Amino acid sequence: MTDPLSAAKAEVEAGLAAAVPPRTATLVVDDGTEIAYHRWDADPGVDQDPVPVVLQHGFSVDTLVEWAARGTVAALTAAGRAVVGVDARGHGRSRKSPDPARYGERRMARDLRAVIAALDVPAVDLVGYSMGGIIALLTATEERAVRRLVVGGIGAGVVELGGVDTRVLPDDVLAEALLAEHPRTLSPVVAGMRGFAEVIGADLPSLAAQARSVHKGHIDLAAITVPTLVIAGDDDPLAERPHVLADAIPGARLRVIAGDHGTATGSPAFRSAIVQFLTQPGPVPDLVTGSAQSPLDHRGR
Template identity: 35%
Template sequence: MAQFTSDGLSLAYDAFGPADAKKAIVLVHGFSANRYENWKRMGWYDAIAAKGMRGFALDNRGHGESDKPHDPAQYDREAMARDLFALMDHAGVERAHLLGFSMGSHIALTAALVDGSRIDHLVVAGVGAKMFDPPREEGAMAEAMEAESPDSISDPMLKSFRHFADEQKEDRLALAACSRGARVPLTQPSLMAIRRPTLVVAGARDQLAGPPQGLADAIPGAKAVTLPGCDHFSCIGHPLFKASVFDFFDGWLE
């Protein structure tokens, strides 16, 4: 297991693809997942290597094989965004594509606001127009992670995240802390500051994300792709997702 240090935390990552590639990409997984579940198992490592790119996928703080503090102050989204740049520094990469999913998309968007000069193309998936809706009940996700049993959780979406966290054997108290972490407001006015080529991808049945076009409209020049028949959890492995991402990188997606 490869590791690097960011903000005093030890974070795990994988590197794949040709080491001398001209283009690099950093993959950022979703809440309660990890680099293996979201990316390697879904074929992204092999697909990226086959395209001749150098790839990196980290376990976000609080997830997978990375350090898992139980203090919400350790999960400031801007700090998590800087973890991506710390990984790039560790690997000797000045600029890279960013590909995020769900929470990873929020982190990637925050990274684009923190230091867009180090980002080549930006792809955010599992997010859409609902990003601008009023937040869900504050603390509900943390409480779902802290519940003694998932049977006590009434909200189907929260219950699904809890079941997934249990299946992945994640540290639920770390996830609760992560969900309480401070976040940079991602509003329509603030996202206007992003000046990187951006692609927004979401499933047609993704009730958590909403339509991707609604988010793409807030980012200058951004494009949107809707994956037919996909919900929030099934889009990441969809072949059209990979095809759309690589077409975007290659300049074919108009």
């Protein structure tokens, strides 16, 4: 029988091998942390939307694992969208640190807004999953450049707790599990999370620091006035009662698909829901004229 972690690693490696390599840049934000972001152009020969899609991944993974290996990037570029994926601090190619004071979704939202500003485009469509969904919500409450918003892998916990549902997996339990010297003593759920983080090369001390700093405060969901889609897997314990979240965001739509927290993002239904929502007719802000450059020709630092 194939080891589940080995199978997961092989699936990620196969997805990355099939994906188009991105152009990667880094941006040094206000506290000196280097934030990496990855860019893909829309496929040639299709009608192109001048507004890029910005993707924010969930806890322990990164842009390439969450979005490229699982086909979301390819689905968006095939639909005529340029894509930017941001590696949250402590994840992927962004700077690592074991200090919990350097983490939290509100801090990550500031990083995300800095990347959006560096793109030098008048508008973006924003997609976030799990931890990235909290980051996206916090960003959308303040960032006027957000034209449309998609959040997945979260539910009533956002309204009732202010973030990812820690009633399912307490943050201190997760942090201790990530740093445990003898992971074989862990429960199957946390052992699986730690094992997957290890096989994809994630930095465990950085993940533990984020686990101790998860957002628990109020999010002003009523301030989000852009078209919003909430996506949740029907077997996702971290996104229970997603209608509670959708009802708290003015005019938000809800889409429930088959899958749990880990499998939903690899689902064709997940990708098609995002593409359909982001390509529907709607108002597009006037773009700055006088330049023939792509919206993503800005190279960052």
